[in-house]
Amino acid sequence: MRRALRKLIGILCLADAVALGAGAADAHPHVWITARSELIYAPDGTVTGVRHAWTFDDMFSTYALQGIEAKTKGAYSREELGPLAQTNVESLKEFAYFSFAKADGKKQKFLEPVDYYLEYKDTALTLHFTLPMKAPFKAKQLSLEVFDPSFFIDFKYADKDPVKLVGAPADCKMQFMRPNDGTASAQKLGEQNFMNGDGGGFGAMFANKIVVECP
Numbered sequence: 001m002r003r004a005l006r007k008l009i010g011i012l013c014l015a016d017a018v019a020l021g022a023g024a025a026d027a028h029p030h031v032w033i034t035a036r037s038e039l040i041y042a043p044d045g046t047v048t049g050v051r052h053a054w055t056f057d058d059m060f061s062t063y064a065l066q067g068i069e070a071k072t073k074g075a076y077s078r079e080e081l082g083p084l085a086q087t088n089v090e091s092l093k094e095f096a097y098f099s100f101a102k103a104d105g106k107k108q109k110f111l112e113p114v115d116y117y118l119e120y121k122d123t124a125l126t127l128h129f130t131l132p133m134k135a136p137f138k139a140k141q142l143s144l145e146v147f148d149p150s151f152f153i154d155f156k157y158a159d160k161d162p163v164k165l166v167g168a169p170a171d172c173k174m175q176f177m178r179p180n181d182g183t184a185s186a187q188k189l190g191e192q193n194f195m196n197g198d199g200g201g202f203g204a205m206f207a208n209k210i211v212v213e214c215p
Contacts, residue, residue, distance in 0.1 A: 029154035032057040035146060036158050039174075039212060040130070041167040047142055049132040050099060050110070051166070054155075061125040081118035081125075088127050089113045097131055098148050098155065103139035110134060144210040147179075151203035163210050172214040179206040 038051040056064070064084060070076045078085075092098070093112065101108040116129035146155050157163070163176050 029148075029151055031060050031153045033153055033155050034158055035155050035208070036162055036164075037144070037146065037210065038164045038166045039142070039144065039168065039210065041165065041169070042136065043167065044138075045169045045172075045214065046136045046138050047103070047133060048136045049130055050101070050144060051115075051128075051130045052097075052099070052146075053126055053128050055124050055126040058123050061120075061123065064125060065120075076118075076120040078117045078119070081120065085116050085118040085127065088118070089116045089129055095148070098146055098153070099131060100145045100147075101133075102143045103137045104141055108133060108135070108137065138214075140214055142210075142212040142214075145204075145207045146210075147203050147207035149203045151206060154206065155208055157208050165212065168212065169214055172212055175211045175213075177209040177211070179208060 034055040036053045039047065040049045040051060042048050065076070068076065068080065068084065070080055089112070097110060097113070099110065101110070110131040111134050113129040113131055116127070119126045119128065146157075148155065157176070157178065163174065165172065165174055168174075
């Protein structure tokens with residue numbers, strides 16, 4: 001189990017190396033995540049946090065599970081995956097959980113994840129976790145972007161029910177914007193960015209953006 005945890009940490013740390021200026025050939029994803037998110041509101045309309053569910057690709061899931069023993073072959077309980085889930089959320093802290101929120105244009109911060117666990121289903125691992133807002137707020141416009149600035153991880157939101165508002169006032173309206181499918185042109189631009197020594201923002205071109213407007 002320890003070996004698997006060290007491998008997972010190593011994979012996530014590689015993302016940081018890419019962000020700090022790896023070669024242009026590395027300007028493409030190595031891990032793929034299918035995401036769903038929920039924006040959580042208090043009864044008075046205050047935004048209190050974000051709940052994520054991230055399903056990792058089969059290859060990453062298989063790699064991360066190496067060394068983890070299960071009582072039932074091919075099945076893993078939450079308890080058996082507990083240490084791996086903890087390693088996930090602790091490793092993600094360095095990358096701001098790939099979640100960037102603004103309230104009326106002002107950046108917001110998250111507290112450390114709560115209610116986190118890993119689920120194994122259909123050969124894939126899904127990480128569930130909630131990010132509480134450091135300072136819950138009300139805003140006419142809330143924006144949340146989910147992406148990896150280094151583009152080591154490619155976030156694609158699920159086709160069905162990608163984003164939900166939980167407890168939001170009835171008159172709030174949500175808009176979800178997927179990144180444009182401009183892979184070829186983005187790759188060319190990314191190579192130029194890396195040659196200029198500026199690779200950290202490449203992934204922003206593939207950001208998923210959620211905007212909620214409330215009167």
